[in-house]
Amino acid sequence: MSNNNPKNSMMQIRNALTQSAEQLNQLMQADFPDQTHDALAEQLESLSKLHNKIDALQTSQKNIANRLGKEIRNASKQIEAFISVENYFNTGNLPSVSSESHAWPISPDLSLFLIEMLESEHYDLIIEFGSGYSTLLIARVLQQQLLRSPDKPQPYQIAFEHLEHYHEKTRKQLELHQLHDKVNVIHTPLKKWKSEDDNVYPYYSCVSALRKVKKTLGSSPRKILVLVDGPPGSTGKHARYPALPIINSIFPQQAIDYVLDDYIREDEKEITKLWLEYLERHSRKVSVQERKLEKDVCVIRVDAAA
Numbered sequence: 001m002s003n004n005n006p007k008n009s010m011m012q013i014r015n016a017l018t019q020s021a022e023q024l025n026q027l028m029q030a031d032f033p034d035q036t037h038d039a040l041a042e043q044l045e046s047l048s049k050l051h052n053k054i055d056a057l058q059t060s061q062k063n064i065a066n067r068l069g070k071e072i073r074n075a076s077k078q079i080e081a082f083i084s085v086e087n088y089f090n091t092g093n094l095p096s097v098s099s100e101s102h103a104w105p106i107s108p109d110l111s112l113f114l115i116e117m118l119e120s121e122h123y124d125l126i127i128e129f130g131s132g133y134s135t136l137l138i139a140r141v142l143q144q145q146l147l148r149s150p151d152k153p154q155p156y157q158i159a160f161e162h163l164e165h166y167h168e169k170t171r172k173q174l175e176l177h178q179l180h181d182k183v184n185v186i187h188t189p190l191k192k193w194k195s196e197d198d199n200v201y202p203y204y205s206c207v208s209a210l211r212k213v214k215k216t217l218g219s220s221p222r223k224i225l226v227l228v229d230g231p232p233g234s235t236g237k238h239a240r241y242p243a244l245p246i247i248n249s250i251f252p253q254q255a256i257d258y259v260l261d262d263y264i265r266e267d268e269k270e271i272t273k274l275w276l277e278y279l280e281r282h283s284r285k286v287s288v289q290e291r292k293l294e295k296d297v298c299v300i301r302v303d304a305a306a
Contacts, residue, residue, distance in 0.1 A: 013054060018051075020047055025044070106132070106133055106134050106137075106229070106261065107293060107294035107295060108294075109293040109294055110134075110261065110293050110294070110295070110297060111133075111134075111137055113291060113293060113297065114134065114137060114138065114141075114227070114259070115137070115141055117225065117257070117259070118138065118141045118142070118145075118225075119141070119145075121223065121225070121257070122155075122223065123155045123221075123223050123224060123225040123257075124153070124155055124156070124217070124221030124222050124223055124224065125155060125156050125157075125158075125213065125217065125221040125223075125224045125225070126138055126142075126155050126156070126157045126158070126224070126225045126226075126227075127158055127159075127160075127210070127224065127225070127226045127227070127247065128157075128158070128159035128160065128226075128227045128229065129159075129160055129204060129206075129226070129227070129228050129229065129230050129231075129240070129243050130159075130160070130161065130227075130228075130229035130230020130231065131159040131160070131161040131166060131167065131170040131185055131230075132166060132169075132170055132229075133173075134227060134229060135157075135159045135170050135173075135174070135183060135185060136170070136173050136174060136177065136179070138157060138183075138227075139157060139174060139177070139179040139182050139183050140177065140179070142154060142155060142157065142182065143179065143182070155225075156184075156213060156216070156217060156221075157182065157183045157184065158183070158184040158185075158186065158209070158210075158213055159183060159184070159185045159186070160186055160188045160204040160206045160209070160230075161185060161186070161187055161188065161230075162187075162188055162189050162190045162204055162230070162231060164187055167185060167186075167187040170185050171185055184209075184213075186206070186209055188204040188205045188206050188209070189205060190202040190203060190204060190205070190231060190235065191203070191204075191205040193242045193246070195241070195242070195245060196245070196278075196281075201236065201238070201239065201241060201242050202231070202235055202236060202239070203231070203239075203242040203243075203246070204230075204231070206246065207246060207250070210246070210247075210250050211250060214250060214251065220251065220253065220254060221251070221254060222254065222255065222304070223254065223255045223256070223257075224247070224251060224254050224255070224256045224257070225256075225257050225259070226243065226244075226247055226256060226257065226258045226259065227259045227261070228240050228243045228244075228258060228259065228260045228261065229261045229262075233262070233265065233267055237267065238267060238270060238271050238274065239267075240260065240268070240271055241271050241274055241275070243258070244258055244275045244278060244279075244300075245278055248278070248279075248282060248284070248302075252282075252305065253304060253305040254304060254305075255301075255302065255303055255304040256301075256302045257299060257300075257301050257302075258275070258299065258300040258301075258302070259297060259298075259299050260272060260297065260298045260299075260300070261295060261297055262295050262296070263290065263295070263296035263297050263298040264295045264296040268298070269298075272288070272298050272300070275300060276288070276300070279300075279302060284302050284303070284305070285302070285303040286300055286301060286302050286303070287300075287301045288300055288301075289301070
């Protein structure tokens with residue numbers, strides 16, 4: 001099957017040139033007449049010049065890709081801002097996006113995926129690790145559902161944020177949309193958490209708050225949605241691993257859907273494997289779904305305990 005990827009084609013040419021240069025170098029060591037050695041040296045010099053041209057082309061290609069990327073991001077930002085402004089004048093609703101940087105801290109396709117989950121399932125409790133646009137998005141979806149079905153019980157929504165700046169930013173966005181009393185956004189600095197195998201992770205100090213939620217809800221929630229979008233990978237290896245063991249320890253009988261963002265990263269794939277091993281040790285029945293979104297997402301559905 002042919003490969004039309006320019007980057008791959010360029011690499012294939014470069015590899016072929018390297019191989020040819022190695023063969024010429026080997027021939028140069030052989031006992032040939034001076035005239036033959038001179039001809040080989042000329043060929044080797046020509047290959048070296050071609051190598052330099054390939055390197056220059058690759059650099060130029062990379063620069064063009066970077067410029068195009070910036071233009072595309074800027075175009076996306078302008079389109080999103082335009083839609084937000086038009087929506088404001090048409091409906092009076094304040095924009096849900098930020099004018100400071102890229103407007104969608106989570107990708108639009110993940111936003112749509114979350115909306116689909118919230119519309120197709122009835123959750124009694126929604127937990128977020130990491131707050132931001134997703135917190136506002138979920139709150140607005142629940143508000144729409146309440147307007148359609150005012151007699152239907154509403155899920156309890158809670159979000160944990162370890163950075164005070166983002167906690168305040170999320171709180172202000174909820175206030176702008178008059179949803180601040182619908183979501184419990186808690187500033188929870190990262191503290192040491194020890195796993196069953198004695199590994200220590202810095203994670204949200206959320207256990208006490210979650211136990212209070214369980215007590216507040218009275219009878220245990222039948223179904224829970226957990227969005228794992230923090231802490232950032234820079235926190236450490238497998239930074240998001242504690243989410244599932246913590247939730248399972250507090251809600252060991254419930255049906256739970258875990259949504260792990262940034263599944264495009266190797267670290268998140270390793271976390272998923274560790275989660276599945278944990279759930280197997282705890283005899284939980286699960287199913288796994290991978291969705292090809294901008295940054296990919298993995299959904300682990302844990303059935304209610306028998």
